Amino acid sequence: MAPSSTVWPLDPHTKAKHDILRSYLGGWYPVLSSHNGRIVFLDGFAGPGVYGGGEEGSPIIALKTLLDHGYLQNMSNCQIVFVFCENEPARLASLQEQIEQVKQEHSPFPKNVIIEIYGDSFSDSARRILDSLTEGDEKQNLAPTFAFVDPFGFSGVPVELLRDLVAYDRCELFVNLMVDHINRFATNPKVSQHMDDLFGTQEYMGVREVEAGKRVQFLHDLYRRQLSTVCKFPYVQSFAMYGKNGHLSYYLMHGTRHIRGVELMKDAMWKTDPGGGSAFHDRLAGMDVLFQLEPDFEPLLAGLRQEFGGRTTSIDEVESWVTLQTPYRKAHLRKNALTPMEKAGTLSVARPGKSGFPSGTRLTFD
Ligand SMILES: C[S@@+](CC[C@H](N)C(=O)[O-])C[C@H]1O[C@@H](n2cnc3c(N)ncnc32)[C@H](O)[C@@H]1O
Structure with a gap:
């Protein structure tokens, strides 16, 4: 399922994911920057920054949403830090190239926009970032962080690491839960350590007792509960992405502790799904009928x-x-x-x- 090439074609559901991200960040940057001296956008599985047809990847979308934002000139008292992790060397090189292009296009580059790129795994990079926080003046270094966690599968995303990363009150998480893939492998003993880490509990094993048509919902509900209890997000919203085969492929889940975050994410989700605010279907992509549905x-x-x-x-x-x-x-x-x-x-x-x-x-x- 994960492509072996450096870049790959953009699926309609990926574009929908990017639309939600772009729309959300367009609201998040001004809200957070007006109350904080420093904010962080972290893309834990950044990718090559570009798709097969030249479309932008998530790091470039996040950067340009800020750089082209009409409110940027009012954010000069806030440092906006972008942290990108990508552990595949060719994709990392591509990402660096794409970022250089953005810098050239936006020259002179704003001094308060900082870009940090990590070439090792998300978990190693995240641990390093967390260790550096506890070494220094902890309080000063804590910043509202929007962590986007978008892996190909389910390994390398321990929920306890996410918990530590978003422990500070104004942090948020936007995570891709690959439920279709997880459902297929959940009870395979070869990946049990990854599953244990992903969920932070072995309750996912209970999926064996669940009838076939309800397993994906079971895994969704369990993960959502873990985001509430382990990561301490009182508000978790999810958005379902259906692939070309009509199967529910993954959920995007957003955790926040603030009602404004819920409002912004709802606005973003409803923009992508005007008929219900909760799902996107590859099969219906591009059909005008989708956008005429009245909720x-x-x-x-x-x-x-x-x-x-x-x-x-x-x-x-x-x-x-x-x-x-x-x-x-x-x-x-x-x-x-x-x-x-x-x-x-x-x-x-x-x-x-x-x-x-x-x-x-x-x-x-x-
Ligand atoms: C789904 S893609 C990311 C797509 C990107 N977020 C976007 O929307 O444009 C996942 C990326 O994570 C990278 N990756 C896989 N395992 C990783 C890990 N443990 N740490 C960091 N990056 C990883 C892959 O090489 C791939 O480029």
Whole structure:
């Protein structure tokens, strides 16, 4: 499954993954840089930086999203550090070449943008980074980190290493869980150490008792639970990627400790899947029909009635509930739920201004 060549063609699901990453970082850089002196984007499995047709790889996307960002000029008080790990020499050389090109294109290169490239394995590089943090003035070196962990398979990604890497409060994780591959190998004794490390528990062995059609969901749920309990992310969202054969190939999972992170990731996921915000299918890629699908908002309306029916509450409370307890976005709440409910007379609105649902608005649901 892993290509043997230095670069390989870009699949539609990889483009979808990149779209989510680009969209998320476009929101993450300004939010984090305005409160911190230093932020880190870490790409643990960086790849060659380019695909067969010349398309950009994740490190270049992350860099250019910052360098071409309209807000960059306001980030001069923040150092933005890019850490790229790639352990295959030819891909590493390709990555270095791609980065040099970006530097030339963006000359004079901003002094507050630092690029560090590690040529050994993600786990060795990550341990080295963690050791250097504990050697120095620890507190000073801790920085909000967005760790993108995108391996080909399941080896070399111990959940306890991820835990250490994202231990600081404002760190986030965006990880590719190759569930199809994991499902095929989960009970193979030859890879049991990798599986133990990946999950940080042997409970994945329980997949043997699960009926065939539910195994991928079982592995998803277990890993998601580990991200919550081991890595201490109260909020974990996932996005399913289906390959050309129609099989669920992998999940992208995002862990954050802040509601703003949940909002930004939901926006990014819904942009890629306008019909539901949760999945991308290679088979449907490029078909316009995908982008005309209207999401079903009935579950949102029903949920609001069940949660808030018969009482008065603030717009802030309702927004938090939608963001954290439902798959929908804040924008859906206003446009597709509150506005039609008010028109239908099932919602009374006491608003500070003339229109909309600004902060301070009180809502009474029938
Ligand atoms: C799925 S590709 C990464 C694609 C890239 N993130 C992107 O979206 O453009 C995985 C990359 O990780 C590299 N790799 C494999 N094992 C590694 C390890 N243990 N440490 C660092 N890199 C590794 C592979 O050579 C490959 O280039």
